Amino acid sequence: MSETGRLILLGAPLGNPADASARFREVLAAADVVAAEDTRRLTRLARDLDVSVPGRIVSYFEGNEERRTPELVDVLAAGYTVALVTDGGMPSVSDPGYRLVRAALDAGLPVTAAPGPSAVTTALALSGLPCDRFCFEGFLPRTPGGRRSRLSALAAEERTLVFFEAPHRITGALADLAAAFGADRPAALCRELTKTYEEVVRRPLGELAEWAAAGAPRGEITLVVAGASATPAQRPDDDALRAAVAEREAAGLSRRDAITEVAAGYGLRRREVYGLVHEG
Template sequence: MPGEGRLVLLGAPLGDPADASARLRDTLARADVVAAEDTRRLARLARDLGVAVGGRIVSYFEGNEERRTPELVEAALGGALVALITDAGMPSVSDPGYRLVRAALDAGVPVTAAPGPSAVTTALALSGLPTDRFCFEGFLPRSGGGRRSRLRALAAEERTLVFFEAPHRVAATLTDLAAAFGPGRPAALCRELTKTYEEVLRRPLGELAAWAAAGEPRGEITLVVAGAPAAAAPPTDAELRAAVAELEAAGTSRRDAVAAVAAEHGLRRRHVYNAVHPPAGA
């Protein structure tokens, strides 16, 4: 009946069909419309799962999502159970889906999910890097200049970073990462997660860049990079006075001691001078 329709986002297996949830199987069997990023891959997954997709199957990918979104929203408004599935992982996470979710919500269509595997959290968990705080950056800009600019902006990010990258660009991306973050920054390259040839390389960025340059890796790639070391807290005025006093005790003039302490901590000389000679009334 009208008003009972909804949109369900299906988290698809990254590679191993055994990772499919019971809710995914049930939704594929019951949905009135299944929108798939690749209908052939959907057919293969359904066959592997032994599921008969009873509803209408339509393609929904980057090239047609703008045109097809109103059609799917209209179906849900008319009472249809609409399922959206991408090639792997959760729809809308660097895959088609956001446009449909936004349009459905704006139209008052209930949106829910049958959650499943995610390359982001799987790679993060396998990386061996801190998982308490992280940020997902998706695909970096394809142009070298745009990519390097984005990485310079991220160089001081203290959270663990997760990126997706295409095999033919991963060597250039790793080279730019090593240049922006330093070759010694810990990282992990996760390839073909959950598939037969799964591989996780946990090495500093410089070593990963050299490895990728030696031969183009194949398959789906997720990069996990350690965040920048936490910035040290600036010294207090008392610590600055003590540092200047220590240099003076060793024979350095006060002027030179102030200059040396300022240079060591990246501070202006006036800042250190005011710590040693607090303004009247301070």
């Protein structure tokens, strides 16, 4: 215990324990109190990492964070170190944490972080979509009406968009996205990132909606959607379009993904580029 406690936000592995940083291990082994979204998952992760957690482990999740936040602030004020860890990724990012961070700061207590994996930036990097400017929208509203209203407001957003979605809502969400943004808008559905059954499906929204409807994907889902194209690049001639697809294939993209990316870059319909490639 020190004169001033501090709150440490721990970036937890998304699925693969090997992604845990050395500092993540150090903080777990040294914290006086570890507040975990799921104490059983934390215990399992610590075991996988071969880390002993001598501090007191308490639960901190959506159902009890309002009650537990002042308790943890009192612990911090008493000079103890509190580590906050969620089931994966960074606390506060669509996970418990913001309430405690705000309360600690309002109490004049220090807050720091041991950065780690993020489903947002991992999915963004894997999507093959522009990453220079993006916005994170978290979970869409649960009701169909609320979801459609939100998507209607986002349809003209030019930055790449990143969403979290639950497996039982993804089919409806994709159908509404295709209706609001257009069936040809490029997107990537990333599920079970860093886990054994990691899968990234890169297709236009209309095709993704059909794919999901045929068998709803399971696991934790991060959805990346291209932004609206305000001023598409001028269309090159047919040979240049074929060459652009070939270049992307040579770089490792599948033909489907290469065609999708080229079509998006020039504001073309995917079937137009597909026709050129296959007739050439």
